[in-house]
Amino acid sequence: QSVLTQPPSASGSPGQRVTVSCSGSSSNIGSNRVSWYQQLPGTAPKLLIYNNSERPSGVPDRFFGSKSGTSASLAISGLQSEDEADYFCAALDDGPSVVVFGGGTTVTVL
Amino acid sequence: QVQLQESGPGLVKPSETLSLTCTVSGDSISNYYWSWIRQPAGKGLEWIGRLYSSGVTKYNPSLQSRVAISVDTSKNQFALKLNSVTAADTAIYYCTKEFYSSPAYYFFGLDVWGQGTPVTVSS
Numbered sequence: 526q527s528v529l530t531q532p533p534s535a536s537g538s539p540g541q542r543v544t545v546s547c548s549g550s551s552s553n554i555g556s557n558r559v560s561w562y563q564q565l566p567g568t569a570p571k572l573l574i575y576n577n578s579e580r581p582s583g584v585p586d587r588f589f590g591s592k593s594g595t596s597a598s599l600a601i602s603g604l605q606s607e608d609e610a611d612y613f614c615a616a617l618d619d620g621p622s623v624v625v626f627g628g629g630t631t632v633t634v635l
Numbered sequence: 636q637v638q639l640q641e642s643g644p645g646l647v648k649p650s651e652t653l654s655l656t657c658t659v660s661g662d663s664i665s666n667y668y669w670s671w672i673r674q675p676a677g678k679g680l681e682w683i684g685r686l687y688s689s690g691v692t693k694y695n696p697s698l699q700s701r702v703a704i705s706v707d708t709s710k711n712q713f714a715l716k717l718n719s720v721t722a723a724d725t726a727i728y729y730c731t732k733e734f735y736s737s738p739a740y741y742f743f744g745l746d747v748w749g750q751g752t753p754v755t756v757s758s
Contacts (some may be wrong), residue, residue: 527679557741558741560743560745562744570748572734575682575734575743575744576744579743581746600708608698613680614733620741622687623682624745626679626681626682627679
């Protein structure tokens with residue numbers, strides 16, 4: 526059971542906007558920075574969003590991260606077929622000072 | 636840029652020790668923090684532990700009694716050892732580089748990942 530809570534699945538049609546939520550607590554998301562990872566089938570995860578809302582170089586601006594209180598969200602606008610992947614959120618947890626992850630959300634493009 | 640490559644046996648017997656190595660290229664291992672992550676087939680990600688640039692380590696409390704992360708600066712490598720393994724330790728193991736702020740430490744994310752190495756625990 527993951528410390529951060531994500532819905533198991535999300536879907537949308539090409540061109541639509543999909544949002545993935547990530548819920549935590551005051552000891553992790555509430556007091557630390559959130560990152561998001563995209564994992565395409567058979568590959569290693571890739572950093573998609575860091576520091577709540579920053580995008581690494583090369584990540585399209587269709588991906589948008591936000592955080593409010595003890596929850597965070599990843600929005601994908603202009604959904605494309607290549608966005609079909611698993612998406613994970615992560616944050617540091619102050620208690621044990623360890624990195625905790627969400628269980629992952631599989632995004633399907635209909 | 637920094638690249639990571641995991642190596643080690645793909646099959647470990649129950650009760651024995653899992654040993655993996657991560658080779659860092661593109662920069663000095665002493666300049667960053669490093670983490671091991673694992674992912675059982677079809678499941679989520681689990682953080683195993685961190686190696687600070689000082690050589691100090693931090694482990695997931697759920698694995699702390701069985702895990703050790705060490706560094707070999709002469710080879711620009713860091714290693715993972717997990718003892719007394721069971722089938723529950725079967726997973727893909729990734730080494731990663733942490734992205735963080737300094738001097739005040741804020742964890743921003745894991746910005747470089749190795750390709751991952753599958754490890755099966757079976758007799």
